[in-house]
Amino acid sequence: MSLIFGIYSQQSGEVGPVLNRMFGAMRHIPHEKYQVLAREKAGFGHLLTYNTPEALFEKQPVYDTEEQVLITSEARLDNRGQVAGGCGVRLYPEVPDGELIRQAWRKWGKGCVHHLQGDWSFAVYDEREQELFLARDPHGYTAVYYYQDGETLVFASSPKAILAVESFRKRVNMRHFLGGLLIWPEKDTNTEIYEDLYNVPPGHTLSFKGGKVELSRYWFPENTPLRKYKDPRDYAEELREIFAEAVRVRLRSYRPVASMLSGGLDSGSVSAIAAHLLKQEEKVLSTFSHVPHFREEVLRESGGRRLADETPHILSVTRHAGNIEPVLLDSARISPVEGIIEAVEKTGTCFHGAGNAFWLMDLPGEVAQRGYGALLSGEMGNATISYPGVSYLLPWYHRAAASSVKGWLKHLAKPLVLQYFPGYFRRRKNGLLDYIRSSFVQAHFREEAEAAIRKEETGFSRYYPDAAAGMLHLLDVGHNPRCRLGQLIGDEFGVEFRDPTGDINVITYCLSVSNDAFFGDSLRGKQVLKNMMQGYLPDDVLYSTRKGLQASDLKYRLIKDAGGVEELLNRVCSDPQAAEVLDTGRLRGAWTAIRQEQPGPVIREQTFVKTLMYGYFLTRLK
Numbered sequence: 013m014s015l016i017f018g019i020y021s022q023q024s025g026e027v028g029p030v031l032n033r034m035f036g037a038m039r040h041i042p043h044e045k046y047q048v049l050a051r052e053k054a055g056f057g058h059l060l061t062y063n064t065p066e067a068l069f070e071k072q073p074v075y076d077t078e079e080q081v082l083i084t085s086e087a088r089l090d091n092r093g094q095v096a097g098g099c100g101v102r103l104y105p106e107v108p109d110g111e112l113i114r115q116a117w118r119k120w121g122k123g124c125v126h127h128l129q130g131d132w133s134f135a136v137y138d139e140r141e142q143e144l145f146l147a148r149d150p151h152g153y154t155a156v157y158y159y160q161d162g163e164t165l166v167f168a169s170s171p172k173a174i175l176a177v178e179s180f181r182k183r184v185n186m187r188h189f190l191g192g193l194l195i196w197p198e199k200d201t202n203t204e205i206y207e208d209l210y211n212v213p214p215g216h217t218l219s220f221k222g223g224k225v226e227l228s229r230y231w232f233p234e235n236t237p238l239r240k241y242k243d244p245r246d247y248a249e250e251l252r253e254i255f256a257e258a259v260r261v262r263l264r265s266y267r268p269v270a271s272m273l274s275g276g277l278d279s280g281s282v283s284a285i286a287a288h289l290l291k292q293e294e295k296v297l298s299t300f301s302h303v304p305h306f307r308e309e310v311l312r313e314s315g316g317r318r319l320a321d322e323t324p325h326i327l328s329v330t331r332h333a334g335n336i337e338p339v340l341l342d343s344a345r346i347s348p349v350e351g352i353i354e355a356v357e358k359t360g361t362c363f364h365g366a367g368n369a370f371w372l373m374d375l376p377g378e379v380a381q382r383g384y385g386a387l388l389s390g391e392m393g394n395a396t397i398s399y400p401g402v403s404y405l406l407p408w409y410h411r412a413a414a415s416s417v418k419g420w421l422k423h424l425a426k427p428l429v430l431q432y433f434p435g436y437f438r439r440r441k442n443g444l445l446d447y448i449r450s451s452f453v454q455a456h457f458r459e460e461a462e463a464a465i466r467k468e469e470t471g472f473s474r475y476y477p478d479a480a481a482g483m484l485h486l487l488d489v490g491h492n493p494r495c496r497l498g499q500l501i502g503d504e505f506g507v508e509f510r511d512p513t514g515d516i517n518v519i520t521y522c523l524s525v526s527n528d529a530f531f532g533d534s535l536r537g538k539q540v541l542k543n544m545m546q547g548y549l550p551d552d553v554l555y556s557t558r559k560g561l562q563a564s565d566l567k568y569r570l571i572k573d574a575g576g577v578e579e580l581l582n583r584v585c586s587d588p589q590a591a592e593v594l595d596t597g598r599l600r601g602a603w604t605a606i607r608q609e610q611p612g613p614v615i616r617e618q619t620f621v622k623t624l625m626y627g628y629f630l631t632r633l634k
Contacts, residue, residue, distance in 0.1 A: 013063055013154065013499065013508050014070070014086035015041060017168035018056035018135055020144040020220060026164070027055035030177060034168060035059075037176035042380075042506030049073040049082065054137040054144065056084040062266040063088055063385060063508050070108040076118070085113045085134035086154070086169060088508070090261040090515075091127075098127060122147075125217060125230050129516055130261070133212075135167060143221040148212045150231040150516050151392070151487070153509045155496045156212040157204065163223040167212075170503065171360050174209055182633055183207040189593070192362055193626050194448050194461050201491040202227070205361050205629070213490050234484055236523040244529040248543030251521055255397060255544070258515035259285045259388070265508075267385025272375070273299035273338065275325025275553065275560050277541055278393025282512055284333040284548045286388055291335040298337045300379055300387070301326045302371040305342040306565035320564040325553050332550040343374040347573035348566060349580050352625040358504040362629050363497050366622035367563045376505040387507050391494060392514035395486035396522040397544070400537030401530025402476050412531035447615070452599045452623040454592070479527035487519065566617045570606055577603065577624075584627030594627055 017034045019027055027050045035046065035057055043059040050056075056073035073084035087109040089095060096103040099115040113134050116124035122145060131152030136145045146156050146167055158167040159174045166177055174180060185207045190196060192205070202213045212218045215231030241247060259282060263269050271283045287297040303323050304310050314320035323340065330336040346354070351370025356362065358373070365372070379387050390397075406413045448461045476482040488494075498509040512518065525540060532539040542554055563569075570577055581603055585596040602620045605612055 013088065013131065013169075013503065014061045014067070014072075015043070015059040015169040015503065016056065016072075016084045016086050016133065016135060016156075017058075017166075017170075017173045018054065018073075018084065018137075018144075019164065019166045020054040020137055021164035022053060022223070023164065027051075027053070030166065031055045031057050033176045033178065034166070034173035037172040038168070038170050041170065041503050047072065049075060049084075051075070051082055051137070051139065053142075054082055054139075056082055056135060056137070058084050058086075061506070061508075064109065064264055065266050066105065066108040067266060068108075069106045070110050072110050074110075074114060076114065079118060080139045081117070082137040082139070083114050083117060083134065085110045085132060087113060087128075087132035087134070088130045088262075088264070088510075089113070089128060089132060090130035090258075094129075095127060122217065131510070133169070141221065143219060146212050146218040146220075148214050148216060150215040150233075151489070151492060151495065151514050151519060152214070153495050153499045153502065153511065154214075155499045156218075158210055158212065158218065158225075159208055160220075160225055165220045165225070170500070171204065171206075171209060175206070175360070180208065184630070184633065185209075186593075189362075189626065190453065190457055190461065192364065193453060193623065194451055194457075195364065195444060196448075196461050196464070211496065214492050214495065215490055229490060231489075233487075233489060233519060233523055234480065236480065236520055238478075238480075238526060239524045240526050241529070244532075244539065245543050247525050247529050247540050248546075251397065251518070251525075251540060252544045254517050254521050255281070255512060255515075256285050256289070258512035258518050260289055262386070262388060262510040262512055263289060265386045267383060268295075268298075269386040269388060269510075270298045270300055270379055270382075270384040271388035272390070273301045273326055273329065273336075274562075275319060275322025275329075275556075276390070276393075277398045277538070277545070277549070277553070278390030278513055280325075280329045280390075280549050280553055281393070281397060281541065281545050282388050282390045283329060283336065284545070285512075287333045287335040288548070296335055296337055298339060298382075298384070299326075299330065300339045300341060300375050302375060302562070303340045303342050304565040305344045306568035309568050310561075310564040314561070314564070319556070319558045319560040322560045325556065325560075328550045328552055332553075333548065339378070341371065341375055341378060343371040346370045346374050347576055348569050348621050349573055349576040349624070352621060353580070353628060355501075356625060356629050356632070359497065359500040361497075361500070362622075362626045363493070364622065365562075365618075366625040367566050367618040369621075369625065370569070371563065372501060376501060376507045380505045380507050385506075385508060386510050387502070389498070389509055389511045390513045391498065391511050392487065392519075395483050396513050396518050398538050398541045399479070399483055399486075399522060399530060401527050401539075402479050402482050403531070403535045403537065405476070405478065405527050406531060406535075407528075410528060410531065411533055412535050412537075447619075450613075450615070451619060452595050452602065454595050457593065479525065479530065480523045483519075483523055487514075561614070563618070566621065567606055567609070570617060570621070571609070574607060580624055580628060583631055584624060587627070587631045589633065590627045590630040593630065594623060599623055599627075 045060040048057040058072040089109040099119045310320040355369040502509040
């Protein structure tokens with residue numbers, strides 16, 4: 013995806029130097045061309061990437077003399093024909109998506125956000141109104157960060173461009189920092205790890221006028237009406253068509269498209285449909301999968317409870333679907349420590365899945381090296397196509413509820429407890445509190461987080477009045493940091509992440525499905541996907557009851573790189589700022605237990621590596 017950046021300031025004459033500094037911070041990111049365009053009070057920049065065939069004809073930023081607006085965008089529009097038809101524009105192959113967005117602005121103004129589908133963001137400076145307008149797609153792999161300094165606002169697709177602005181001070185937003193470490197729900201969902209750095213949330217627009225920022229939400233999927241079919245298979249047939257179209261439009265690319273493939277249902281569904289569609293074009297799909305390096309060790313340790321090595325399922329999908337060339341990566345070349353350091357340096361931030369950082373850096377790097385320009389994923393699938401449903405909302409007479417007496421009683425009691433006695437339930441069993449207590453932050457931070465969780469009566473378990481509420485919670489509508497992270501990683505490697513399971517039409521349809529349809533003969537759910545992918549996925553994958561375990565050999569990778577771990581651990585523990593936040597004694601104790609292979613929960617290694625990532629981030633702030 014291309015990148016955009018810019019500035020609007022009431023103080024004329026400051027535009028050019030700021031644009032140069034911002035570009036300097038992003039020039040290392042792979043791109044084909046670079047262009048800036050400045051007016052008296054505003055200036056925009058654009059780093060062009062050939063993500064689609066039409067992108068070769070892109071020329072941005074553009075000043076529309078008739079409308080007196082400066083505009084720039086980065087986009088992959090999936091409904092080009094609809095946008096062109098609505099604007100009265102003849103759609104030639106040479107018409108790029110940026111030009112369609114400009115025409116959409118001319119036709120609908122700010123309301124154009126309701127007519128654009130795909131992954132996109134854009135900026136418009138209206139000289140007549142003296143207003144800067146920013147907009148983001150509802151749920152795509154895009155990001156727009158911004159920083160306000162009085163009557164000046166700067167924005168960019170990459171936070172590194174904002175950090176390069178001379179007036180910006182790098183100060184840690186401690187509430188955001190601890191929120192990430194402790195999975196502590198945030199009150200302000202558009203904050204970032206630095207103070208004064210914000211993001212335009214997905215499904216929102218931003219207006220900056222008269223020195224005031226105004227965010228406005230335009231996407232409200234919670235208002236999706238429910239549809240009710242007598243035959244649950246009708247949902248699967250309709251969703252298959254919508255999902256296949258979501259995959260098809262994401263195959264439009266200047267460079268070849270690959271797909272991520274684990275042993276699960278979501279990436280398997282994406283890859284199987286993509287392989288089927290590409291076969292019609294006489295093209296073969298390449299899939300990239302992370303597999304354990306210490307295979308024997310994790311299989312012995314897992315005891316069959318979790319799918320510690322998903323290789324058999326991966327190969328089963330590729331054989332069944334056909335037209336797939338699988339690439340299995342054990343990421344032996346990069347250690348967990350090297351992974352978190354590279355991830356922080358590339359993205360400029362920290363994230364929850366730090367234990368996966370080594371393969372999150374290795375896999376897109378391998379994809380880029382082999383010449384692929386886009387990478388399909390199924391990251392949003394657990395909230396859409398493979399959503400399991402809410403078992404306790406089933407009527408007593410449903411065959412799934414009656415499949416076992418124990419399950420029937422549980423599904424009757426759970427909603428009552430969650431709805432009417434949430435505090436009691438969460439005091440007795442609250443996974444979030446357990447996570448906070450086992451963390452490696454200073455005791456007073458743990459206590460503060462525990463008190464807040466108890467007061468707000470929040471936790472991992474919650475009551476959903478309907479299936480859509482559960483989906484919306486998992487999708488994290490209006491926030492969705494996973495897509496921002498995917499955008500950051502993809503940009504750094506020059507690979508565009510694309511997720512058909514997060515397509516707006518797929519999301520909308522799944523939200524309309526009746527809860528009953530997610531269940532067949534058991535309370536396991538996911539029946540819509542099982543019906544939809546029957547024949548496309550092998551039965552051993554489609555009906556598997558075991559969950560996959562990412563980075564299952566993390567402990568053995570850490571032990572192998574003991575020297576690197578101890579070097580980073582010493583750096584973190586000896587840093588004054590890190591020591592103020594982290595309980596270095598507990599952190600060292602955890603490493604001793606890991607190194608000696610003492611028994612412990614699976615989450616221990618993940619939390620240890622995550623804390624090292626956050627600690628390393630603090631050591632960089634000099």
